[in-house]
Amino acid sequence: MNHKSGSNTGIRYIFTLVLIFSYLITSAQKFTVSGTIKDKKSGEALIGATLVVVSDPTIGVVTNEYGYYSLTLPKGDYKLLFRYVSYNTQEIPVMLDKNTKLDILAEPEDRQLKEVVVSSKVSNVRNAQMGMTKMNVQEMKALPVLFGERDVMKMVQLLPGVESAGDGNSGFYVRGGAIDQNLILLDEAIVYNPSHLLGFFSTFNSDALKDVTLYKGTAPAQFGGRLSSVMDVKMNDGNDKEYHVNGGIGLISSKLSVEGPIVKDKGSFLISGRRTYADIFLGLSPDTNINRSRLYFYDLNTKFNYKLTDKDRLFLSGYFGKDQLGLGSVFGINWGNATGTLRWNHLINAKLFSNTSLIFSDYNYNITVNNSGFSAKIHSEIRDWNLKEELDYFSNPKNTIRIGFSSIYHTITPGAITGANITTTNKPDNHTWENGIYISNAWKPNSRWNIDYGIRLSIFTVFGGTDMYELNEKGAIKDTLKYGSSEVVKNYINPEPRFSASYTLTENSSLKAAYTRNTQSLHLISNSTSSNPTDKWVATNNIIKPEIADLGSLGYFRNLKNNMYELSVEGYYKYSQNQIDYKDGANVLNNDAIEPKLLFGQGRAYGLEFSAHKTQGKFTGWISYTLSKTETQINGINNNKWYNARQDRTHNLSVVGVYEASKKWTLSASFVYYTGDAVSFPSGKSNILNQTVFYYTERNGYRMPAYNRLDIGATRQLAHKKHYSSEISFSIYNAYGQQNPYIITFQDDPNDPSKTQALQTSLFRFVPSVSYNFKF
């Protein structure tokens, strides 16, 4: 009943917006200036650049994901002011007596003079969006890194409200959300497992990336499908003016990128690859366990774009990555993501921009076991086909309307086992269809207000073909339900309102508020402390319901000294329904029906995020601090009482500083501190089968010791010429060698078997690295 009335409201809402939309089309009687804003040197389109009218800076426009803008104004002479972080501002005169096409070539600032790290490219005071950070990948290069790999997933973890999942894990928690509640997109394609090497690296090769935007639960209506955040990663288009090669050589990996025009100023390509080679050294070890081990990854990013006509442009981008891990011929596992995106930009008219995308995304793993007479292959996969259409309508300087849909067909192959003597029958593939239609408007009613509002209607369709179950009140299987493969088992319809607004108090300060609802229909099932390539994605079905989260947030933003300092405080409260946890002792790895092993409940999270950021000068950096609480309540766990979620971290502090010591040397440091994870430790012990077995009484009732770490780095420019530049970077990860706990285990004391002890295992102490990067 809830769903039904909800969807009616949603449909009515959309109709109203469509009415406004058509009214705006017919009533416009002014002239439009429109075009694309690009980097002068590389031809890369600039996302989120602003253009404002000099005589009235409250009138302006922001470029979309393809660098396109359109501004409709009454007839007259104007000066437009272009602004974008790490580009020179420009004043552009426009005589508007007819519709005018105006492409803008923006000139990058001289990096030697001004090193900026991670900064919001849009003025954080005026923009309606809150809980959002845009990062410029090129600008991250000054930060210290682990193993010499600049990694956007690691950078994101230094932002307020974002917490690292710990050493050796590329996952992160946003505002108390779980790792699987982050939507990670690479050129619109979902990346299901964004980690390499068991989580020590992410799948993102920063050389191929242009822009990373993180929305902390407050994403606009075009995004959907995850509860806690959207990390929207966009690849470079490739230089359409000249050929360039850049690369890097590090201790354990190397990378190389080539880019250039296909036809000058019309189309370009980018190919970027990297591979680790630590495994080559393994072969040198005399230890047979080590020299038989394999552990490496490689990945490849490619992108092509071509301007067909003045109004049409095609983009084709792809990612392919693979990890290999093995032990001789006994055991092997490989896993990897593949994504492909074909996009067509079409200008219907100067005010109406269309983008159509066909997106493929795949994650799979393969295991081979060949041990003591048992040999088998296991294959598991999740595969998506997605068709998206989106229209940006730049109706007038006060309204920019976005309307679109996305339709994803998911196929999940559960671990299918094959082998010479295997007698099991494998489960058929699971098929689901995830649709979203949305409309939103960026509205500037007057100079003080910026309001983004919209709605997304999510429709999740579960198809038959696999066994569905009916459970009894104890959660055991009562009946198995059979549906044909084209039969619809269930539809879940959820309207998701999205609203965010900013109110400008003074030139340099504003208040913001946001409310969003998100739903999630794919769930990651994992019962391991570290990210594992075989963690499995399970789709919503008749028993597993879509997760729903409502997030409300309020913030105060203030800039000082001509935007040199950006300060903000944001508070949030999030309530989640249909949260999933496992029954005690559940084996979630085998192929038995998963439903009887799950329990469902609710979650709540609230917190305060403080951030102070210095964006200009020789010394730049930021401090972010989060005070938060995250709890879960699930009947059947912890005597049905609320308990701390594992990722409940009371305090979380990040300090980042970059200092440009001279023209040649840049120094950097970052420090993190956070409260230890909430974990279950034993509250006693027993003797069973003549050995000590620890006794647990409550869920997540203890804390890991607090985590803290300092990383330092230094980069020296070696050559900086017009056609050749190179630099060498040094860094030390965990500079003071803090032994942060990776895991704590309990055991009999080997020196005194009548006693028990707690043993802490730490990874990484003082990991130095050096890498050499070049570009020509």
Added chain:
Amino acid sequence: MKHNHIIYILAVASFILPSCQKVIHIDLNAADPKYVIEGNVSDQTAIQTIKISKTVSFESSNTFPAVSGALVTITDATAGTTDTLTEGSAGMYMTTAMAGTPGHTYQLYIRSEGKVFTSTCTMPQPVTLDSLYVSKSVFGNTRGAIVYTDPAAKGNYYYFAEYKNGVQTDNIYIRNDDLVNGQVIDQTLSRGGGESKLESGDYLTISLECIDSAMYQFYYTLQQTKNQNAATPANPQSNIVGGALGYFSAHTSSSKSVLITQ
């Protein structure tokens, strides 16, 4: 078998990744003592033993208080006979007149200090351990390897108790016939890099026990509790009703021994 890949992944990772360990002190609560019951009914003997003890706090030494003076009975529900066990050494309750029979259902009843614990377990049909020989595990350690034939009907669960020089080791090996129903199984008993080592002169005994699915689940979750790598560690799933830790297992067993000479 499938969960084994985690062991391999962790093993390979541990060879390669730098890590360090240290003993730390953590303030752990002392939970109220809980009953721990270990009950066995075997088809090899008429002497059946039930052991009752209690948990202690983490800081205590590893001496676990025996529970004396309990009323303990075992009922063969199939044959309709009940035996009251007598306490030998403290906390050890015994009968000498209940030979286990495959296919029979056994009920355990315990009353102590006003608390009642019960459990029911059916003894599966026996499977014979055909041979035990010495082999190398994939990690290069000397291990025992066993051969047996899984029956044609699906739903067999095995526990392999390992004894070194007559003392049970802390390795827990289990297997079911999900993937290999009705086949001759030849497997090395190995549980990864941390397994205890066998050396020349050791006398190795393996006892193949046919257990029911609830006992399989107990051993499976006991392994998980011991491994301590689950995100949500928990107690082994007991088949005892009434709030005790431990198990009540009616099983068949077939054993072989070998002297390690290499």
